[in-house]
Every structure is written in structure tokens, then in C-alpha cells.
Amino acid sequence: MDEGQQHPEPPGPLAGFTVGVTAARRADEQIALLRRRGATVLHAPALRTVPLADDTELRAATADLVERPPDLAVATTAVGFRGWLEAAAGWGLAEPLLDRLRGAEVLARGPKVKGAIRAAGLTERWSPPGESLAEVLDLLLDEGVAGRRIAVQLHGEPLTDFMAALRDRGADVVAVPVYRWLPPLDIAPLDRLLDATVTRGLDALTFTSAPAAVSLLERAERRGLLPELLGVLGSAVLPVCVGPVTALPLRARGVDTVQPERFRLGPLVQLVGTELADRSTELTAAGHRMQIRGHAVLLDGVLKPVPPTGMSLLRALSRRPGWVVPRAELLRALPGSGRDEHAVESAVARLRTALGAPETIRTVVKRGYRLATDPSANSGDQVSGGPSAPQAPTTGDLPSAPAPGTPSAG
Known part of the structure; x- marks a missing residue:
């Protein structure tokens, strides 16, 4: 090789794979991480958000909490909590809202939302080690919530079961619907993603929010493609969720998913590469x-x-x-x-x-x-998706391959 001649860059770990992305928020970051590793990406936002400044439900809930302060507030996401305060500032309600939250006990679902709470000059009382709302619910129910006014900051998902459990125990629950999700205005990209999934044109499909999973499932059902979608997810197409909460709608339909140990975009993309390599x-x-x-x-x-x-x-x-x-x-x-x-x-x-x-x-x-x-x-190679293949004969007439699932002759 001539001096100065460069070796070609080796293909990335995801080169040759196609990954579908359903995210609306931070989609560009996820797509960049996937493409940097060589993946071909098909992106279709499964959702759109209602602008906070125009959200009459959020404004009404904020005004209600300013007028009748909560005893306790549950903050579920950092971006949602920050967005709530920013929207309140636009309505001239930020200081009254922060004043009411200072007088309440604030629970943070995880470390990122804990950081958002502290950045606002507040202090959380507790944050669950597993970053799970189930842990928050267990704590509240163990302590007792009867007669307490509880504000629950939502982030796209209605958290129906969570709030129903509090209300059943006598709590006055105020839903704070930050970033309400609606179907995309242009449904064509989502339909293309759905078609690519059911025809096995994807190798993996990523989800970073439970509402996105719900939206895809509902669209498949509306088009009569739900059985086909459920049939390929987990078998031909790998469903990868950022965390267990995101996976819940898929698991409820019997779809096995994989999630990274740390519920972040970087580990999610790394997991896609690891899992697809194992399947090759x-x-x-x-x-x-x-x-x-x-x-x-x-x-x-x-x-x-x-x-x-x-x-x-x-x-x-x-x-x-x-x-x-x-x-x-x-x-x-x-x-x-x-x-x-x-x-x-x-x-x-x-x-x-x-x-x-x-x-x-x-x-x-x-x-x-x-x-x-x-x-x-x-002899040491593995065929993905199943046990090792039968060893090829080395002498004599080559037999035809046994039918799939048929044991080879000894």
C-alpha cells in the first residue's frame, strides 16, 4: 500500500440493518446516534404534541392549584416539569405556582426530574431508587392519602390506574396534563412505517414513550393490521423500548420487548446494536x-x-x-x-x-x-434465532436439507 493511502473505514455495527424510529421528541438525536453506527433509519413520529401555551386544560389545572394549593405533588418527567413552569410563566402564574409547590411535599420519579425540581428552587422529599411510578404509588398508599390533595404531573400518558388508586383511597387528585399527545396531522409517514414493519422491512423498531406505542397499535388496529403487527414484533422485528414503562402497552398485547439497563437514548441505541448482532x-x-x-x-x-x-x-x-x-x-x-x-x-x-x-x-x-x-x-458458528444448524456432510453424496424442525439423521 502506498504511503499515505488510508484504510477504508470498517462498517459500523448497525450497517446493513434498518431501524424504525417512532419518537417525536428528540428524534433527531436518536437518528444521529443510529446513523453514526451505520444504520438505515426509517422515521415516523407516532404522535404530535399540543403546544403548552395553547393548552387550555393545563392552564385550568395550574389556576386550580394556585387557588387551592396541593398537599403533595408528583413530578414524573424533567421535560414535562420544566415545560409546566415555562407555560405558567407565560400566563403570569409561575411565581404563585412555585409558592404553592414550596408549601407541598414534592416527589420526583427519577434523578432527571429531581434535577429539574432543584433547578426551580424546590426540594424533593423523596425519589424512588427504581425510577418507577409503582414505587411512588406504594409509598403514598402505605402512608395514607385520604383527604389529601395531590397534583400529578402527566407527560402524555393519562396514568389512569395510578390516579384511580389514589382516588379510591380518598385522595383529591388533580391531573396536570403536560404535553398532551395526539395522532400526527400527517398520518402517511406512520402508515409507511407500519407497512415496513408488517412486511419485515425493518430489523428493529424503537419506542421512547408509551403513548407512541399506543398510537402505533391503535393505527394498526384501525387499518386491520394489528394481528400482523403483533405477529412480527419480537420475532422478525425487534421491539426496543427505552424503559419498562414505555414497554407496558406492548407487553399488554403479549409482545416481548428489550430495554437497556439505563433508561437513556445512548444505552437504547447500544442495545439495538448488541441485539441485532446477536440475531445475525x-x-x-x-x-x-x-x-x-x-x-x-x-x-x-x-x-x-x-x-x-x-x-x-x-x-x-x-x-x-x-x-x-x-x-x-x-x-x-x-x-x-x-x-x-x-x-x-x-x-x-x-x-x-x-x-x-x-x-x-x-x-x-x-x-x-x-x-x-x-x-x-x-463448527463454532451459531445461526441466529434458533439452535445451531446441522453440520454439513463432508463425504459422499450431499443429502437434501431436512425440513425445518426435522431432526437430522445421526
Whole structure:
């Protein structure tokens, strides 16, 4: 290599993967973090917010608390608490509101909102170690709330169960609806994101608020796509939530999600990379090291974009690397290919061209195709999404691949 010639930058950990983003707030920051790691991002805000200065419900709740001070206030989010005070200032109610809050016990759901409370010149009485509203509720119910006036700062979610539990124990609960969420004015981007999800055009879908998850589920139900959406989330498409509260609407529908240990954007993006890497397939074929990603293959460290039909073929072959996969089975793996097995030949040719290493896929005359794997090189490899694939035979006539789920012969 000539002096001064630079090595090409290696592909990022998310190169070859497509990630959907549902966030409205701080979406640019999340998208930048994902793209910095190489991801292709499809963004569609699942929500829009009512401007605080125009929110008559928030203004009415603020005036009510100024007139009849609370005994206790629960602050749930830093951005929501700061936004409330900023809106109150615009209405000329900031000082009266702060005066009432100084005379109340203030509970902070987590460290970020604790910082917002202190920045306003207030002092919180307590903050739960697990950053959970369930812990706040347990404390209040243990202490007793009968006859107490409690202000609960909301942030998009109505917190119906939380407030109902307080009211059932005799509390006078005032909801402070900061940043009320509504469906987006332009629903087309959300529909495109939903379509990409149900057709498995995404590898992961991120959520940073429970209302965003609710909005996507409601839109899917309205379009008659809810069964398809629930079917792919957690299996073909990885749902990643910033925390357990965000995951609740999905879990209520039976969707298993993953969350980072720290409920922040940075750890969320790191988790996306870790989880998708764990789900990818790594193997050696014809001496080439391959990692099969969402819509590309990392071949000997070089990212090779592959069209959707090629990825479908490659995944079908990689489920049992080294075994002959019949044309009829490969045809079923091709989306919208009909009954003509010549479609398999055309798709294989395009896949070989995309990889730039045609020797990695072997033709077995009159039978089908197989990955040219080296069993000894692949002995430690894992095929994602399931147990290790059966080891390819090394001698004699190559058998056809057993049907998925069928034990291989001993």
C-alpha cells in the first residue's frame, strides 16, 4: 500500500440493518446516534404534541392549584416539569405556582426530574431508587392519602390506574396534563412505517414513550393490521423500548420487548446494536467469512448490499448451511415468486452478483443449491434465532436439507 493511502473505514455495527424510529421528541438525536453506527433509519413520529401555551386544560389545572394549593405533588418527567413552569410563566402564574409547590411535599420519579425540581428552587422529599411510578404509588398508599390533595404531573400518558388508586383511597387528585399527545396531522409517514414493519422491512423498531406505542397499535388496529403487527414484533422485528414503562402497552398485547439497563437514548441505541448482532448469522463459505445482516452481508469485512429476494434466499440457505436446499423450498422463500422454479435460478444469479463471490453458493444439479460451507470453520458458528444448524456432510453424496424442525439423521 502506498504511503499515505488510508484504510477504508470498517462498517459500523448497525450497517446493513434498518431501524424504525417512532419518537417525536428528540428524534433527531436518536437518528444521529443510529446513523453514526451505520444504520438505515426509517422515521415516523407516532404522535404530535399540543403546544403548552395553547393548552387550555393545563392552564385550568395550574389556576386550580394556585387557588387551592396541593398537599403533595408528583413530578414524573424533567421535560414535562420544566415545560409546566415555562407555560405558567407565560400566563403570569409561575411565581404563585412555585409558592404553592414550596408549601407541598414534592416527589420526583427519577434523578432527571429531581434535577429539574432543584433547578426551580424546590426540594424533593423523596425519589424512588427504581425510577418507577409503582414505587411512588406504594409509598403514598402505605402512608395514607385520604383527604389529601395531590397534583400529578402527566407527560402524555393519562396514568389512569395510578390516579384511580389514589382516588379510591380518598385522595383529591388533580391531573396536570403536560404535553398532551395526539395522532400526527400527517398520518402517511406512520402508515409507511407500519407497512415496513408488517412486511419485515425493518430489523428493529424503537419506542421512547408509551403513548407512541399506543398510537402505533391503535393505527394498526384501525387499518386491520394489528394481528400482523403483533405477529412480527419480537420475532422478525425487534421491539426496543427505552424503559419498562414505555414497554407496558406492548407487553399488554403479549409482545416481548428489550430495554437497556439505563433508561437513556445512548444505552437504547447500544442495545439495538448488541441485539441485532446477536440475531445475525455468521459462517464461512468457500473460504469467505460471512455475517448475514438485515439487508446486507458483511463479506470478509466488506458490506455487500443485497436485494430483498436475495436476502430471503440467503436466509433459507443459511438455516442449514452446507445442506442442499431444494428449488421448491427456495421458491417458497421468495416473496411473490409464483410457481416458476426458474425464479430461483434468476434470484441465485442476482445474489451471486451482489455478493461478488459466486463460489459461496453451489449448484447441485437437478436438486437445488447449498452454501459452500466448511464444517470445521463453522463448527463454532451459531445461526441466529434458533439452535445451531446441522453440520454439513463432508463425504459422499450431499443429502437434501431436512425440513425445518426435522431432526437430522445421526
